[in-house]
Amino acid sequence: MTVVEQLEIIEEIKRLKTEKHAVILAHNYQVPDVQDCADFVGDSLGLSHAAAKTDADLIVFCGVHFMAETASIICPEKKVLLPDLDAGCSLAATINAEQLRQWKAQHPNAVVVSYVNTTAEVKAESDYCCTSTNAVKVVQAIPPDKEILFLPDMFLGAYVERVTGRKMHIWMGECHVHAGIRPQDVEAAREAHPDAELLVHPECGCSTSCMYLQAAGALNGFKTQIFSTEGMVRYAKESSGREFIVATEVGILHRMEKEAPGKKFYPANENAICEYMKKITLEKVLRSLREEIYEIRVPEPTASKARRAIERMLAIV
Ligand code: 13P
Ligand code: SF4
Secondary structure, rough: OOOHHHHHHHHHHHHHHHHHHEEEEEEEOHHHHHHHHEEEEEHHHHHHHHHHHHHHHHEEEEEHHHHHHHHHOOOOOOOOEEEOOOOOOOOOOOOOHHHHHHHHOOOOOEEEEEEEOOOOHHHOOOOOEEOOOOOOHHHHHOOOOEEEEEEHHHHHHHHHHHHHHOEEOOOOOOOOHHHHOHHHHHHHHHHOOOOOOEEEEEOOHHHHHHHHHHHOOOOOOOOEOOHHHHHHHHHHHHHOOEEEEOOOOOOOOHHHHHHHOEEEEEEOOOOOOOOOHHHOOHHHHHHHHHHHHEEEOOOOOOHHHHHHHHHHHHHOO
């Protein structure tokens, strides 16, 4: 696409947005062009809040399927569009509602906490939803004598267990992108950038080892923080540090470089690319707005049941 063509697409997106009273929400892992044309860019929690607050009639959700479902569950009166139906999530695909029902049957008194990266059907079977920003707070809000089923991410589960000191039953799911960021990637990045701080997403395959190494004092004062994607951006802006190794999907670097100019950001693994997030392009955003495709609507009673779990989460944070 030439620069002129790109500018024309952006202009047309702006025009249609005004005409249709629409808003564009984009996740931090979206390609730079899409992030730059969005009204709001953020993490899963921020996007849920943005969807809940907007007075737009139409939401074009630039993210993956479960995120658009969540927006539709929160705002059933709005039309929510996902520009490409193939934008799925390998983590959400690790558990379905039937598997969760069977797991619950084995632990009939347990409270179910589902990460937002789940289908609406799985959320409908859950007591609480959580995101990487608030998973610790959600678990801390559950009475200590209650058994907890935490799903579907095992690395996030291990992180929450460690921070809260609370033993949970954890589903052995993982995201192929984050699980692919291994401890050896972090080691190599630390060697290459000894003055950089390390920012790690709790879904990462390296998060557990980073936590243990840090607790054991083995990181030799190497400053390490475990954050959601939004937490990473905020920290990078506020820290006096100048260099950061970033252990999550590489799309986040665009926002970090934009919002913390002059600082340096290095991916822990430059191949950590979510092909689902990258399905959304500027052209598809335009087509989505123009043709009002693809509408994501969660049927009842699934929507109402899933909304209960999401609202419980939103009430905690
Ligand atoms: P957050 O943006 O909420 O940290 O989640 C990361 C993620 O993997 C979304 O798919
Ligand atoms: Fe799902 Fe992983 Fe992609 Fe996030 S990065 S959308 S968890 S596959």
